[in-house]
Amino acid sequence: MIDRETVDRIYAAANIVDIIGDFVTLRRKGVNYTACCPFHNEKTPSFIVSPAKGVYKCFGCGKGGNAVTFLMEHESMTYPEALKAVAKRYGIEVKERELTPEEERRNDDRESMFALNGWAASYFADYLHREGEGMSVGMSYFRQTRGMTDATIRKFGLGFCPAKGDRMSHDALAAGYKKEFLLSTGLSIEREYDGTLRDRFYDRVIFPVHNISGRVVAFGGRTLRTDKHVAKYQNSPESEIYSKKRELYGLYFAKKAIQQHEYAILVEGYTDVISMHQAGVENVVSSSGTSLTTDQIRLLGRFTKNITVIYDGDSAGIHASLRGIDMILREGMNVRVVLLPEPEDPDSFARSHTAAEVQEYIRANEQDFLAFKARLLLRDAEGDPIRKAALIGDMVQSIAQIPDPIQRSVYIKECGRIMDIDERILISEVARKRLASTGDRETDEFVRRQTARQIAEAPPQPARPDTQFVGRIEVGSSVEALEREIVKYLLKHGHEGFEFKEGRTMVACNVAEVIFSELDADRLTFRDPRFNKILETYRAQWRQLGVGTEVPAHHFLNHPDPEVCNLSVDILTSDDNYVPSQLWQRKEVHVESTAEMLAVGVPKAVTLYRSKIIEGLIKELQGQLDGLPEEEQTPLIQRLAALNQAKVTIAHKLQRLIL
Template sequence: MIDPKTVSRILDTAQIVDVVSDFVTLRRRGANYVGLCPFHDEKTGSFVVSPAKGIFKCFGCGKAGGPVHFIMEHEQLDYPGALRYLAKKYGIEIVEKELSAEEKQAQSERESLFAVNDWAARYFIDTLNNTEEGRSVGISYFRERGFTDETIRKFGLGYCPSEGSAMCRAALAHGFKAEFIEKTGVGLRRDNGAWYDRFRGRVIFPVHTLSGKVVAFGGRVLEKNDKTAKYVNSPESEIYSKSHELYGIYFAKQSIVKADRCFLVEGYTDVISMHQAGVTNVVASSGTSLTEGQIRLIHRFTPNITVLYDGDNAGIKASVRGIDMLLAEGMNVKVVLLPDGEDPDSYARGHNASDFIRFIDENQTDFIHFKVKLLKGEVGTDPIKRAQLVQDVVRSIALMPDNITRMVYTKECAEMLDMDEGTLANEVRRVHDAKRTEEMKRAGYNPDNSRKRTTDPAYRHVGQGAGVQPPVQAREAGGENASPPDEGDIPHQTDGISQQPELVNEAFAARSPFYSHERNIIQEVVRHGGQVMCYEEGDDGAAVPLTVGRYVIEELAELRGEMGCMVHDAVYARILDEMAEHTAEVGFDTARYFTGHTDPDISCEAANLVSEQYQLSRIFTKEDEYTGDPNDKKDMEIYLRHKEEKERKELFDVVVKVVFEYKSEIVESKNKALLAEMREAQAAGDMPRVFEIIREQQTLKEISKQLGAHCGHRVLAR
C-alpha cells in the first residue's frame, strides 16, 4: 500500500501538461493545449489538455481524466502502478513493501510479463558485464561496432549465455511462473518439457516502450551459421505488438519534438550509432515493414520524416509501400540516399553530428520527386512502362489527405513527366475519391445519415436534454478531420442540442428517461460539490453553510426508499455515495477528487463532466467588471462581495433547478405508469381500481406543484 500522504503529494505534484507531453506533442491553443490522441488513430488533433482543470479530454474517442488516469490508460497500469510511475517521474520516494506469495499470485498478467522482461533485461546486462563469456563475446562484438561503454549502458545492451537453458533456470529460481516466462518468449519448452533459452549465445537489444519500459528483445547471433536466423525477436504478447513499437522511440522522442523531424532507419545498430554520433532524433522499424501504428506513433511528435537508405535500389523499391503509408497519414516525407557502400550505421561511425546533418540537408529529396526520378530511369521509351509509372505516381499523390498538397504535387509531377496537368489532376482526383469512398464503406458510413453510428448492438445513441453535453464516445460524420474547438476544451451547446452523440449502455438507456437529468445533477456535484450554494438556519438559529453536495444528497435521500437508489446509473450512484462521505467538508475539491479517482469509470466520467464548456457566472457580464480604483480596498471588497453573491445565487438557481427537473421527471414517469395501469383497469372493468388511480394522480399533481417550493424552501441567505 502507498501511504495516503504520499498519494496526495503525487497528485499535487503531477502536472497534466507535463505528464502528457512525455507522450504527445502539444500545441498551445488559448488557455489549453491540443495534440494527436494517443488512444485512437487520427490525423488532426482532437485531444485537448486543460492545465487549469488538470485534465485531458479526447473529442474523438471520449477518453478523459487526470494525470493518473492518463498513465493508467497509456501504460496499461492499475492505479497503484500509475502512482508509482508518476512518483518515479517526479522523484517522490515510495517505500515498496515485499509482495507476499498471495499478492504475487494476484498480479495482473501484464504486470507479470513486464516484471519478467525487466528482470531479463537486468540479467542480460549482468551476463554481458560480469561473466567471462559475456565480456569475451558480447563486449568484444559491441567494441567492434564502435559502441562506447556509455552507449552500451544507455541502450541496455546485453548478452545471453550460450549454455542452453541457463537463463530459464535463473528465471524459475527467481520465482517467475513458467507461463509468463514462455509468454514473454525469453524461455521456451520442448515437447519433452525441457527448457531452452530463446536468445542463447546472442547479443541483446532491448526494445523500450514510449515510457521506457522493456517490452521485448532482439537477439543477434554472432557465429556465422546458414541454418540460424541472424536475428531472433520476442514473440507478440499481451504487452508487445511489433506493429505498434519503434526501436529507439523512448530515447528519441524529445529530440524529435525539438528538431521537428524524425529520421527513419532500418536496424538497431543504425539507431545506436547515430545516437553515439549525436544524431538522436532517429528510430528504426527493426527490419519489419512500416505499419500504420508505427507511423502514427511518429506523427504524435512530428509530421516531418526523413527516410535514410543505403545504395541498395532493391531495398528502396521494397520500402515504397511503407512510404506511401506515410503519405496517407499526412506526413511530409523526405528521402536520403547514402553514398555507395554506406548505411546509417557505418556513415554515423565515420562522421560527427554536424557532418551527418549537413549531408542529409544537402542531399534529401522530396519523396514524390525521388520516386519519379527512381522509376523514370527504368521506363525508357516503353509506353506501357511509362503508363505504369504515371499510375504509380498518381496513387502516391492521391494518398495525401490535404487537397492543396495534392494540387502542388500534381502540378510539379506533370512537368516532370511531361504530361497535361489537367489530365493528371483528374486522375489524381478519381483515385483519391475512389479511395475515400472505399474507406467510408469499410467504416460502415451511410451517406444518407449525418452521423456514423456504432455497429455494436450493446450500445446506442441517446439524445440529451438541453444544456447537457454528454461524454463523447462517437465521432461526427466528419470523423478524424473534425477540428476541436478553438477556445476552451469542449464544444458548447447550440440551441440546447448536444453537438455530439453519446454511446451509453443500451440496457440503461432503453429503460430510463432519467439519464439527462441525473447527469445534470452529477455534473454540479463533481464541479461544485464542496462549494456553498446558500445558508440555512441551524438548530441554534445560526446560519449554516449548505454545500451543493449536501443539498443534493439530502434532497435525493428520500428516493432511495422509493426506488432503492438515488439515481439509476451505476457510476453516478457511486459518485453520490462517495460524495455523501464528504458532505460536511466545506471547500472539498470534488473536481480533483473525482477526476483523480482510483476507479477509472468514475475518473473518466468526472473528467468528461468537468471538461465541458461552462462559465459559472454567465450573468456576470463585462458590464459588471470592476471599473473603480484598484487601490481603493473598501470599494474593491464591496465589488468582490457583490460578485461572490451573484455567483452563489446562480449556483443556487442551477442546482435547485436540476434537482427539481429530476424529481419532476420521476413524478411524470409515475403518472405515465398510472395511466397505463388505468387503461388496463378500465378494460378489465375494475372501477374501484380506476377511482384509486385517479386519487393517486391527484396526489401526484399536488406533489408536482409543491416540488419547486420544496426544493428551494431552505434558503436563508443567498
C-alpha cells in the same frame, strides 16, 4: 493497492504545471497555461492547464484529466505506476494494501520476468567482456566488423550468448531463476524428448530491447555463421512483458533527442540505430526489422509528429515498405523520406560520415512523401499511360489517409502539379476513397463551414425561453445522453436552488435533492458505471455536507478511477449551451436566468430518464411473459401493471414540462 490516505497526499502535493511541463512547453496565459496538445497534431494551441483546478484539457481532441492521468496517458503507465512516479517526485512514502492472490501472482510473475531479463542482459554483457569466447567472437564482430566503440557497446548493453547450447539456462537455474520464467520470457526452449532446456540465443551476439522506461523486455540475437540453414536473427517471442508491435528499438535512448530536434528518424535494424547514435545522431529508432505497426507510430507520436524515414540506397523492398508511409499519414503525422546513395544503408553511411555530414545529407535530400513516390514510381511509368494512371491512384490513396482537410487540400494541389492532372478529378478521387475507407464525406466540411459562416453573419434573434438552455435532450434522447445531462446538472449546479410550479404553488427545490429523490423513487442507478460512480460519490459527499452546500470538484477531478476523472474534467470544462447576448439585454429582451433554466432542465432530464428506463423494463417483462406458464405470469403481470401506471403518471408530468 495504494491506500486512500496516501493517494490524497499525492494529489495534494502534485503540481500539474511542473509535471506536464516536463513533457510539454507551457506558456502562461492569464491564470492558466497553454500549449500545443501532446496527444494530437495541431498548430494552434488548444491544450489548457489550470493550476488552480489541477486539471488539463485539450479542446481539440477532448483529452483531459489531472497530473496522474496525464502520466498514464503520455507515459503509458498504469494508475499505481503514475501515482508512485508523482510520489517519488515529491518524496511521499507509498503505502499499499494487500493485493488479491490473483493480482499478486500476476504482478510477481511480471516482476520475475523483468528481473530475469535484467539478469540475462548483464550475463550476456559480462560474457562478451570477460569470457574468452565472447571477446574473440562477439567483441571482434562489434569492434572490427561493425566499428563500434566500447562506449557504444556498453551504452546499448550488447552481449554474447555462449555457443554451448544450454550454458545460459544452466547458469540461470543455478542463480535461482525458475524454469517457468526462462520459458515465458523465451530465453530458453524446452526440448520435447526429455524436457531439458536449451538456450534460444546460443552462439549469437545479443541486442537487448528496452521499453520506454529502460527496462529490458526482450532480446534479439544475430548469428555470425554463414550457414544458410540458420536464421540470421532470432528474437524473443511475445510475452506478458513484451509485444513487438508496441516496442521501438532505441526509443529509450532516443526520446530526449527526438524532443530536442522535434523529429524522429526511422530506420530498419538494430545496427542502423546503434551506428547512427555513435555518429552523434541520436533521434533514431527502429521497428526492429518487423513491419511498422500503428502502435509503434502512436508510441513515437507521443514525442513528435514529424518522422523522417531513411531507405537503403539498394533496398529492393522500398515499394513494399511504402505501406508504412500511409500508416504514418493515417495517424495524422508528417512524414518525409530520405534515400541513401547506393549501396549504403544507415549503418554503413553513419560509420563513414560525421554527425554533421549525416545531418546535412538528411536536410539536403529529404523529400515529402508525395515527391518521393512520384520520383520513385515515375521511372517505371514513363511513357506508359496505364502505369501512370496506377501511379496517380497510388498517390491519391496516400493523400486520402491524411486526416487534416487543409493538409489534404495542399497535397492534392501539389499532386495535380506534379502529375499534370485536373485538381477537381483528384478531389473527387480522394473523397471517394475516404468515403469507402472511413465514411468521411469531403463535402461535409464545406457544408459545416458555410453553415457556421451564415450563422456568424446573421443578425442575432431572441431565443424562446424554453429552448435557450435545454435544447440538448428531447423525448428521443438515448439513455447515455440523459445520464450525462443529469450528471452535468449535478456537478455544475447540484448545490443551487430553483422554484418549480406544482399546481398553483411555487415550490422551492434543490438540484441534487430533486435528482436523488426522483431516481430513488424507482430505485434507479445509472447504467454507465462511470456516471454511476460520479452519482454515488456526489451522494456520499452531499449527505455529509448537507443540502445546498457545494461539493468540491476535487472529489471528481482526483477520483481514483481515471475514466471517471477524465469524464468529470470533460463535463466540468464543457461550455454551457447558451451565452446571453448583450445586444438582447440592450433591447430589453428577457434573458433566461440560471434558476429559470434549472427549473425547466432538471425536472425534464430526470423525468425523461425515468420514462426511458421504465419503457425498457416494460419491454423486458413483456418478453419474459412469452412462453411462461400461466401460474407463473401473475407476479410479472402485477409488476407490469405498476410500471404502466408509473409510465402514465410520468407521461402526464412530462407533457406539462414540455408544454
